[in-house]
Amino acid sequence: MARIDFAPGGLNPPHTHPCGIEVLVVVEGTLLVGFVTSNELNNTLFTKVLYKGDVFVFPIGLIHFQLNIGNTYALSFSGLSSQNPGLITIANAVFGTKPPMSADVLTKAFQVDKKVVDYLQAQFWYDNN
The missing domain is CATH 2.60.120.10 (Jelly Rolls)
Known part of the structure; x- marks a missing residue:
C-alpha cells in the first residue's frame, strides 16, 4: 500500500x-x-x-x-x-533516459521539432556523482 x-x-x-x-x-x-x-x-x-x-x-x-x-x-x-x-x-522513461534517447527517435515518434525534444530533455537533470 x-x-x-x-x-x-x-x-x-x-x-x-x-x-x-x-x-x-x-x-x-x-x-x-x-x-x-x-x-x-x-x-x-x-x-x-x-x-x-x-x-x-x-x-x-x-x-x-x-x-x-x-x-x-x-x-x-x-x-x-x-x-x-x-x-x-512515462515522461521520465522517454525524456529523462541516461544517456538521452536519440532526438531522431523522439522527433519521429512524437512528430515534433527537435527544439521541442531538446526542451523536454532539458527539464530532467542528471546527478553525475
Missing part, C-alpha cells in the same frame, strides 16, 4: 505498473483520475472525478494518473496486487 498526499493542483503524473493492478481509495479531497486503454482498444481515455470515500481500479500495465482538482489538500491510499508491481513514469 502507498499513501499519496496531494497539494491543491498536485499531480501523480502518467505512469504504469507493468506487474500489478492498483486500487485507489480517496480519503480526503477531490481527484480527477484516469487511464488509457491499450493500442488494440484505440488508446481510449477513461476519466472520473472521485470524492471522499470513492474507489477506483487501474488495470494492470495501463498508463494512469491522479490530479487534485480541489482547492484543498487531498489524501488517498493505493493498494497494489503485487509486492513488486513495478513503476514506469
Whole structure:
C-alpha cells in the first residue's frame, strides 16, 4: 500500500505498473483520475472525478494518473496486487533516459521539432556523482 498526499493542483503524473493492478481509495479531497486503454482498444481515455470515500481500479500495465482538482489538500491510499508491481513514469522513461534517447527517435515518434525534444530533455537533470 502507498499513501499519496496531494497539494491543491498536485499531480501523480502518467505512469504504469507493468506487474500489478492498483486500487485507489480517496480519503480526503477531490481527484480527477484516469487511464488509457491499450493500442488494440484505440488508446481510449477513461476519466472520473472521485470524492471522499470513492474507489477506483487501474488495470494492470495501463498508463494512469491522479490530479487534485480541489482547492484543498487531498489524501488517498493505493493498494497494489503485487509486492513488486513495478513503476514506469512515462515522461521520465522517454525524456529523462541516461544517456538521452536519440532526438531522431523522439522527433519521429512524437512528430515534433527537435527544439521541442531538446526542451523536454532539458527539464530532467542528471546527478553525475
